Amino acid sequence: MAILVELLAIAAAVASGHLVAALVAPASSPFVAVGDAVVRLSPQPVVEFAKSAFGTADKPVLLAGIGVLLVLLGALAGLAARRRPAVGTAVVAALGLLAVAAVLTGPVPVATDLAAPVVALVVGVAVQRGLDRLARRHGGTRAGSGDGVPRRTVLAGASAAVAAGTLVAGGAGLALSSSGSGIAASRAALTGRLAAATLAETAPPVPASAAFPQLGTVPFVTPNADFYRIDVALTIPAVRAEDWSLRVHGRVGRELVLTVDDLLRRPLVQRTITMTCVSNTVGGNLVSTADFVGVELAPLLLEAGVDPSADQIVSTSRDGWTAGTPTATVLEPGRGALLALGMNGEALPVEHGFPVRMVVPGLYGYVSATKWLADIELTTFAARSVYWRDRGWAERAPIKTQCRIDAPVGFSKLPAGRVQVAGVAWAQPVGITAVEVRADDGPWVRAELATEVNPNTWRMWRAELDLSPGSHTLTARATDRRGLVQTDVRVDPIPDGATGWPSTIVTVV
Template structure:
């Protein structure tokens, strides 16, 4: 009976879950503060990145598809930005759950011990908990700029405090239970429980205060929450009054094109800050230019380790290029166009001299992404470049600084960013996404999209009202020769094509439809230079990229 009374006098394990969560919240805020203020590792994102790279490919793909479906169904923002924010939220939630589980385990351990008088057990528990997290961080972290020793000490201190705090709360609750008189009435039991609840409420209040202060100060020091997500905004529409210039102040190569985009069509030249971004890390890697070198080694005559300045001094080429993600749905937003600058990969090969038995480049990114590129493909295509600039400026951090590769006519999944190492190997293998069940070739599929049915821009000509309809069409490096629009499943009508900025840039199209009031469905399709019509059968994005026709339904009212 005495053992039963002692067991009942000790705090419950479920109370440990509550305490673990309450203590983990301010711990994450302090980790974020250290990340922003001192470049220390942010363990919640490191844990999430490690989990996402370790889980089986089909499970990761299922998670991605589910997340994209929810974002599209709820219409809660730009897909790349919202998806990245969702990933980060999952990472924070996972870490909070870790704290809840840790609190339960520590309470279970403490319940098996005599009445505690210190917090040594909690300190040891916290240190044991953080050691594997630090090991994981050392494998995947790409954002910490502080000394690893400082990061190690910082994390040890915080988690020792995490365990000590949970231990202290347990001690207080256990002491209150032990000091409580034997209860004979429901009123006495209720009063005793109320005292414990009031203490836990105070713990919760302190947790909330520390969390808000830590996260708020970290946000202030970083100039906002941009460090926790993509900072882009919705891509602006084409403005006929705006003169679009490149970063060097030059007009676009098709500035005098005859066809004017329909009102509401996306901007032909994507602002760099709005360029889509899909990658495998919670946050883009931080690479310091001053200490950066690119090693190229393996089956070569001349191993090199070039600085970024040395690469920028090499012969370079510029091109206006449209890039799309293989996971872009039909009509999706994961596609952008800007000006790229870089060194031809053929020149790179000339400098290092691949040996006769060499067959491929194995390219590694700082984010843990890897891919192979056949040497034969590089020798056949002079347009493949090692890019270092977007829109006449160094690559932004979130878009792959300092270097990324461009391979025409391929989706982005085959083109590493944040390149830190190139090894010349005997033959190509399977890259990051190929190992997870995606296309081994990732060749771009033709697509056409309706951006706008400009119901507010109806105009009259020769007694007939017209509504402008417009959008984009793209087929990698294959020229778009025809775009057609069908209204309410009627006959296909050919649209006007605006001269593209380059052969590798999307084509803006426009069709002025004779106005008819009512509910209408507009569908678009395109044809490539060899006469091939875009694939009309619907296929999902996995494994080879989405196919099918894009349609938009609009209700048109008789203009006043």
């Protein structure tokens, strides 16, 4: 019974804290706040292991792990409380204080954030003490409670009531947090405003000859639902477009504070851009392309008056994550860095940064693609470090020339003869001029390139190889517009992106 008491107390604390957080500040949910603290404080090797082992499922795995740990702690505390009742209360209280500490040490804590962990602490201790007293007072199996009600019935009723309350509170918290407090309506309204806006620049239509989907390549423009997502947010920041603002400050002539309305009054441009994650391994799929609509960042910064000494732009997300972007890259003529509001014909999806995110072509996302943008500070690399740089990643990270084999898929069985090989290559913002493919150690065969959309996007390719029966290793390499041939030297993603030739093994019968 002592184990059940501990588990119910912990569950009640988590549920009540989540409900209060949904009403006040979703990120202050004790369960989520502790998870965020684990992400923030984990050493770089642990972070890399999680990303390589679980990929985009790392966040659900982390939360599930925390849940399992809570159950184990509850069970152990219950066993210990059989002899020392104070242990049970102490464990629940310690977990509550841990949640308070996680919130207080968060990136941007405010006073209201304490409401959820404090409520969780109080509820958890109250439930544990109350059920423990009932268990010790009514734990007998034969005698009555004094009013004709069996003692076991009293305890079972109290436990059932706590369990029911926990389910209701937890369910309500989940429902409120998933509803997004008007985010869906805000997105719909912004989508309508973007559709009605007159664009100062429209991206040319993507021609059918820009991709080879019939051969197994991905679509040229990635649907929003399939666009890769890599970030450290356990809870997606929920900010309505109507409530959003951006502060531009630091080493500037004058500070700017901008709203979504301010951005919509500026010239809006549409750009087709391929984004790439630095964690993408050789041949990986953490690369996607979208039509973004937004405001050019360079003119906005020039309006603020960038001090010549400011070589870094530190952008901060609503969840406290930071990125450091070279100022010179953003201000480079023709670079096309954006404060994006739209993506593939609608307002940004919430998981991709609604209402506003940064998009800087040619740089890996960890130094350029801040989602849920809240703050831009002009500073220096010497004066301020940022999230991933603190964890061993490089200060600057231009995208490397890479390619990928999409078809045939690895370990396919193919008929002997002519085999179609297809894939994608990228070298933003330079562009791809050639891709070559070979079987085993045979001669390189130049692939046919699809129509180039612009140098800031990937480029599809296809080739034909004559393959005899047996096992074959297919390898590809790309060449960019500078004449730089993709290196065969295999390097892991850390600290500034992977290199190496992609390959796949097939069997010809």
